[in-house]
Amino acid sequence: MKKFLNLLKKEIKELVTFQLIASLLFTLVLFYFIGNIARSEMGKVQGVKHISVLDLDQSDLSGEILRNLAFANFKIDLLEANNKEIAIEKMRRQNIPLLLVIPDGFAGSVSSFRPKEIETYVLVRSFSMGSSINSELVNQIIVSINSYLSDSILKNKIPDINPSVLKNPIKNKSFILVKDKIAEGSIRDVNNFVTSQTIFIPIILMMILVYSSQMVLSAIAMEKQDKTLETLLTVPISRNHIVIAKMLASGLIGLISAGIYMVGFRFYMGGFMGNIPTEGQVGDVIEKLGLRFTPNTYIFLGISLFLAILCALALATILGVLSEDLKSAQSASFPLVFLVLIPYFLTMLSDMNTLSLPLKIIVLAIPFTYPFLSAQNLMLGNYSMVLYGILYMLVVFMVLVFIAGRIFSTDKVLTMKLRFGRRVIR
Amino acid sequence: MDVILRVKNLKKSYGKIFALKGIDFDVFKGEIFALIGPNGAGKSTALRIIATLLSADEGTIEFMGYDARREPERVRENISYLPEEAGAYRNLTGIDYLRFMANFYARDERELEEFVKRGEEISGLGVRLKDKVGSYSKGMVRKLLLARTLMIKPKLAILDEPTSGLDVINSLEIREIIKDFVKEGVSVLLSSHNMLEIEFLSDRVAIIDNGRILETGTPEELKDKYSSKNLEEVFRRIVTYEKVS
Ligand SMILES: Nc1ncnc2c1ncn2[C@@H]1O[C@H](COP(=O)(O)OP(=O)(O)OP(=O)(O)O)[C@@H](O)[C@H]1O
Ligand SMILES: [Mg+2]
Numbered sequence: 001m002k003k004f005l006n007l008l009k010k011e012i013k014e015l016v017t018f019q020l021i022a023s024l025l026f027t028l029v030l031f032y033f034i035g036n037i038a039r040s041e042m043g044k045v046q047g048v049k050h051i052s053v054l055d056l057d058q059s060d061l062s063g064e065i066l067r068n069l070a071f072a073n074f075k076i077d078l079l080e081a082n083n084k085e086i087a088i089e090k091m092r093r094q095n096i097p098l099l100l101v102i103p104d105g106f107a108g109s110v111s112s113f114r115p116k117e118i119e120t121y122v123l124v125r126s127f128s129m130g131s132s133i134n135s136e137l138v139n140q141i142i143v144s145i146n147s148y149l150s151d152s153i154l155k156n157k158i159p160d161i162n163p164s165v166l167k168n169p170i171k172n173k174s175f176i177l178v179k180d181k182i183a184e185g186s187i188r189d190v191n192n193f194v195t196s197q198t199i200f201i202p203i204i205l206m207m208i209l210v211y212s213s214q215m216v217l218s219a220i221a222m223e224k225q226d227k228t229l230e231t232l233l234t235v236p237i238s239r240n241h242i243v244i245a246k247m248l249a250s251g252l253i254g255l256i257s258a259g260i261y262m263v264g265f266r267f268y269m270g271g272f273m274g275n276i277p278t279e280g281q282v283g284d285v286i287e288k289l290g291l292r293f294t295p296n297t298y299i300f301l302g303i304s305l306f307l308a309i310l311c312a313l314a315l316a317t318i319l320g321v322l323s324e325d326l327k328s329a330q331s332a333s334f335p336l337v338f339l340v341l342i343p344y345f346l347t348m349l350s351d352m353n354t355l356s357l358p359l360k361i362i363v364l365a366i367p368f369t370y371p372f373l374s375a376q377n378l379m380l381g382n383y384s385m386v387l388y389g390i391l392y393m394l395v396v397f398m399v400l401v402f403i404a405g406r407i408f409s410t411d412k413v414l415t416m417k418l419r420f421g422r423r424v425i426r
Numbered sequence: 427m428d429v430i431l432r433v434k435n436l437k438k439s440y441g442k443i444f445a446l447k448g449i450d451f452d453v454f455k456g457e458i459f460a461l462i463g464p465n466g467a468g469k470s471t472a473l474r475i476i477a478t479l480l481s482a483d484e485g486t487i488e489f490m491g492y493d494a495r496r497e498p499e500r501v502r503e504n505i506s507y508l509p510e511e512a513g514a515y516r517n518l519t520g521i522d523y524l525r526f527m528a529n530f531y532a533r534d535e536r537e538l539e540e541f542v543k544r545g546e547e548i549s550g551l552g553v554r555l556k557d558k559v560g561s562y563s564k565g566m567v568r569k570l571l572l573a574r575t576l577m578i579k580p581k582l583a584i585l586d587e588p589t590s591g592l593d594v595i596n597s598l599e600i601r602e603i604i605k606d607f608v609k610e611g612v613s614v615l616l617s618s619h620n621m622l623e624i625e626f627l628s629d630r631v632a633i634i635d636n637g638r639i640l641e642t643g644t645p646e647e648l649k650d651k652y653s654s655k656n657l658e659e660v661f662r663r664i665v666t667y668e669k670v671s
Contacts, residue, residue: 006529226513235530236502
């Protein structure tokens with residue numbers, strides 16, 4: 001045990017390099033900044049919105065419209081100009097982002113039901129999030145004006161009926177069914193809420209799997225490249241302990257790195273996800289449908305993740321032994337990363353149930369598919385699928401460890417490297 | 427004299443290449459035994475098998491009464507092996523490396539300190555031991571590794587070309603250290619191309635070529651037998667004779 005700890009300590013020391021720490025910090029800072037920029041851009045949409053208006057009509061109605069816009073949180077700048085050409089020129093010169101032109105005779109045209117067009121102009125300075133925000137603004141303005149005008153017309157013509165009933169004569173009530181449970185609510189809200197709560201799971205999973213396997217791969221490849229493996233293998237410690245110490249150290253550091261990346265990622269995503277329904281709005285529905293994470297869910301999720309990590313580490317160990325140095329280890333990690341990315345994208349983008357049978361078999365043969373599916377399966381109560389996945393991963397892990405152990409206790413662990421060395425000498 | 431290592435009819439092939447075609451030799455307690463032979467003769471292969479890194483196709487190795495194939499752990503506890511080409515963990519300091527390796531052999535804290543201290547002395551690296559191994563020159567790494575090999579006082583030190591890559595002064599120093607090392611009754615099995623080194627160091631040598639041992643004896647015996655002034659001549663005679671026949 002003392003010897004094992006000695007080994008484990010060394011593995012960790014070897015893996016925690018300056019580069020690792022620097023790249024972790026860099027990513028954290030980068031994500032933080034991107035998140036902040038995104039947040040402030042999103043803030044522009046939700047906060048007070050500036051628009052410039054050229055009112056050529058100067059009627060009661062146009063005044064009324066502008067007051068109404070101000071009420072809807074638009075900050076209005078009235079432009080002084082005799083015609084729209086001058087206004088547009090001004091817009092260009094003063095970098096005014098958005099211009100609304102109410103044409104002359106607008107009020108009259110509306111009351112005769114032949115409305116003149118309201119024109120909007122957007123100044124493009126770059127193609128970024130900001131420019132699409134302006135188009136969103138135009139929409140909001142038009143919707144807001146339309147709704148105001150139709151309300152006031154309806155009220156005028158049919159004074160004793162609420163305009164909203166006229167505009168939307170039917171109402172609907174929507175229900176959601178999950179297994180044997182039922183609740184009233186909007187599927188969109190529930191979907192959004194559940195997604196916002198679970199969107200991190202596959203990303204964490206993917207990161208942990210990729211990081212820890214890359215760690216163990218490089219740990220083994222480094223022993224080969226720096227020619228330390230031969231010495232280590234003659235030391236009085238069991239070969240299995242050597243393998244386990246490497247896996248454990250890599251798994252540990254993989255977990256920690258993934259955790260740090262996740263913190264950064266939360267900043268990042270937090271910037272983009274402005275209007276996710278909050279707990280309060282859909283909490284009831286979620287409760288009724290049993291879509292909440294229980295301690296049981298977490299336990300199963302944990303076991304599933306743990307086994308997936310073990311499988312990844314064992315597979316990476318084998319790939320590490322097969323590769324001659326750090327460089328070839330990097331290319332050796334591609335198949336593994338690929339195996340993780342397939343289920344990652346598939347489960348994110350599509351429903352497993354709709355895949356064709358051969359594709360489904362392939363995907364289900366990949367052990368890393370199961371943890372990606374387990375969050376959904378657990379919430380929807382498909383426990384058998386989760387248990388099957390756990391068993392399957394256990395079997396795969398044992399087979400892989402057996403193979404890894406075999407390779408480590410035979411000549412192969414050395415001769416593969418030696419052959420390489422010889423080729424170089426000649 | 428007590429035999430500490432007995433190698434019998436050792437055979438090893440890598441695919442179609444027969445690296446060892448059945449070699450026999452004994453190493454006695456307290457002696458320095460050298461395998462000498464040209465490149466590709468099979469020296470490293472033999473040492474690797476004895477160090478439990480490779481498995482032999484045929485033959486037996488008896489070390490301190492243990493069968494190396496059946497009880498490799500017993501062998502590993504009592505030997506220390508310096509590979510022909512080796513490195514140390516670049517991210518550790520020299521002293522950390524010594525401590526890390528000593529930890530596998532020391533039975534208690536006191537012994538650990540003793541090992542590390544001896545390692546420091548043998549390495550001769552002084553304050554540089556506090557630097558990361560990644561910053562060492564090739565020769566410095568070699569000295570660190572040799573210190574690691576000898577500091578734990580193994581019953582048998584297996585050194586594959588111990589002075590390769592070292593300059594003249596350092597090589598001399600290392601030879602003195604190896605010579606001192608066996609004074610305490612432990613043994614050394616080494617390989618080398620350097621006949622001068624072998625003549626200075628070895629009690630007995632085995633000349634190996636093409637996977638076979640052609641001669642075994644003390645340097646004096648061999649020089650007499652082949653009426654040569656030095657081992658170099660002996661070596662040349664034996665190896666060229668073998669080629670002709
Ligand atoms: N991993 C390997 N795969 C294939 N052949 C090998 C391997 N290792 C050694 N050999 C072959 O075995 C033979 C003996 O090699 P070995 O390394 O034991 O020689 P050596 O005496 O140590 O030579 P040198 O003085 O160059 O170190 C050579 O013919 C070599 O090509
Ligand atoms: Mg050699």
